[in-house]
Amino acid sequence: MWIRAGRVEDLPVLVDLQRRSALVGYPEPIRGFLASQPELIVQSFRHEWFTADQVRVATKGDHIVGFAVLERAGPHEGEITGLFVEPAHWRTGVGSALVDVLVAMASQSGATRISVLANPLALGFYAATGFVHDRYVDMPNAPAVQRLILEVHRNTKMRNHERLLTDGHSKKR
Secondary structure (H helix, E strand, O other), X not given: OEEEEOOHHHHHHHHHHHHHHHHHXXXXXXXXXXXXXXXXXXXXXXXXXXXXXXXXXXXXXXXXXXXXXXXXXXXXXXXXXXXXXXXXXXOOOXXXXXXXXXXXXXXXXXXXXXXXXXXXXXXXXXXHOOOEEEEEEOOOOOOOXXXXXXXXXXXXXXXXXXXXXXXXXEEEO
């Protein structure tokens, strides 16, 4: 598996991947809402993510199997605004590897914490990667969403199964 910077030309694949992942991985109220308004997924993507080098894409062979987006949420905080993995690749380390790369990116940019809004079905995943509950967030069409926090320490080391390569790619050992 390789992790690389996302490119604008990846957009159609990322939109389809997010739709498939969301329709399986979100609780029913959110799934129904997204199924009734599929254009919302396309609208959620921002061109600035790609030009600002905020998207990371996980690939296996020639196939994109996951992606994640890290945005600046304040002077010392990053926010994961999207993390999606092909359902067939869940529980294979793709999501954890993407989080590792985002943590390294956040640390390199001076962030001391990362936040994420997580739906109930993703809480176990984020807890396993080190996030802790911060507070519940009221969101229309998304019940029981929680804001989670991960403290980022300078010189954060990636877990043993990952290493950040000098060209900005990550390769699983």
